[in-house]
Amino acid sequence: MAKVRPYYADGGLSAAFYDEITAADASLAGDVDVYAELAAEGGSVLELGAGSGRVTQALAERGVSVTGVDLSAAMLARAEARRKGLPPEVANRIELRRGDMTALDLKRTFDAVVCPFFTLAHVPAGAAWKNTFATAARHLAPGGLAAFHLPRLEIMRNLPPANPQAPVFDRTLADGRRLVLFVAERTFRDPPAKLDQVLEYVVVDTAGRAVQRSPERLTYWMTEPEPLAAAAGLTLDRPPRELGGAGDIWIFRKA
Ligand SMILES: C[S@@+](CC[C@H](N)C(=O)[O-])C[C@H]1O[C@@H](n2cnc3c(N)ncnc32)[C@H](O)[C@@H]1O
Structure with missing residues (x-):
């Protein structure tokens, strides 16, 4: 990655x-x-x-x-x-x-x-x-x-495990490219009530090629x-x- x-x-x-x-x-x-x-x-x-x-x-x-x-x-x-x-x-x-x-x-x-x-x-x-x-x-x-x-908290706790193959978002953008989002990593620890995720953003061109990939870490504390x-x-x-x-x-x- x-x-x-x-x-x-x-x-x-x-x-x-x-x-x-x-x-x-x-x-x-x-x-x-x-x-x-x-x-x-x-x-x-x-x-x-x-x-x-x-x-x-x-x-x-x-x-x-x-x-x-x-x-x-x-x-x-x-x-x-x-x-x-x-x-x-x-x-x-x-x-x-x-x-x-x-x-x-x-x-x-x-x-x-x-x-x-x-x-x-x-x-x-x-x-x-x-x-x-x-x-x-x-x-x-x-x-x-x-x-x-x-x-x-109960939503954070019960989120499904990461599945880097299953998109959680897939939309065609105004310019015809697609934006696809995957949960590459997800852990929840309590205590502290901390949700740690790596979300991978993928931009797919009109020919179906992944032209940009960016895994990004999003952490929530509650x-x-x-x-x-x-x-x-x-x-x-x-x-x-x-x-x-x-x-x-x-x-x-x-x-
Ligand atoms: C989920 S976005 C919310 C944006 C907007 N208020 C909305 O509702 O669409 C969270 C924003 O909080 C900002 N943020 C995170 N920690 C911050 C901090 N310590 N001080 C100021 N902004 C922060 C992030 O940069 C991000 O832009």
């Missing part, structure tokens, strides 16, 4: 094809509606792990000003390209910044903070989660809400979020909202 890159790395295919994969992911249906409820039109949202701007754009289109922060230059480049294609009044509501959600201080507050699509699960459960909850709290006024979409959020002054505001059978959106309020 070719050299394994981290997910969302420069030159990797997980960043290049992030939008194609998420557009086909039914488990995300409706997530933006949940985040949009947290800030009124004209309000402001800080998005932690904004990625290629999927949620950022949708919130800005609803009249919300969004500051999107991400660690990955490749993902931010995609978000910036997306922003440039938007009508100016929407694009002007978006600010993109490179930064680490575990140690971010923008010296201002927002009406809400959102951390979509398992972004918190990308960092180790423990100090990194606690520090991310502290980042959310630091950017909220008292009473402000923070939403974290987290995976379900734990009970309430105690770590509480340490940052965030208390659960309502029961977690189930999303697509794969995860829940946890909404916390700053005391």
Whole structure:
């Protein structure tokens, strides 16, 4: 197997094809509606792990000003390209910044903070989660809400073993090539509740030749979020909202 890159790395295919994969992911249906409820039109949202701007754009289109922060230059480049294609009044509501959600201080507050699509699960459960909850709290006024979409532990635990021969995604792209995705490696250990996967992205040309291959490592950590959020002054505001059978959106309020 070719050299394994981290997910969302420069030159990797997980960043290049992030939008194609998420557009086909039914488990995300409706997530933006949940985040949009947290800030009124004209309000402001800080998005932690904004990625290629999927949620950022949708919130800005609803009249919300969004500051999107991400660690990955490749993902931010995609978000910036997306922003440039938007009508100016929407694009002007978006600010993109490179930064680490575990140690971010923008010296201002927002009406809400959102951390979509398992972004918190990308960092180790423990100090990194606690520090991310502290980042959310630091950017909220008292009473402000923070939403974290987290995976379900029982789903992570019960995923089938890797099968490098069986595609888990196979779609024809707009230019006629195919994008095929395989799970090359998958382990789940508990404790710590850690899912480690190598996903192999393969681009197949119109003649059926594999012209690009990129194995990329995606790791998720999961734990009970309430105690770590509480340490940052965030208390659960309502029961977690189930999303697509794969995860829940946890909404916390700053005391
Ligand atoms: C699954 S994507 C979510 C992107 C977007 N919010 C969405 O919902 O489509 C997770 C993103 O979190 C980013 N990320 C991971 N760890 C991060 C960190 N410590 N600080 C900021 N961003 C991080 C990754 O680079 C990636 O773009």
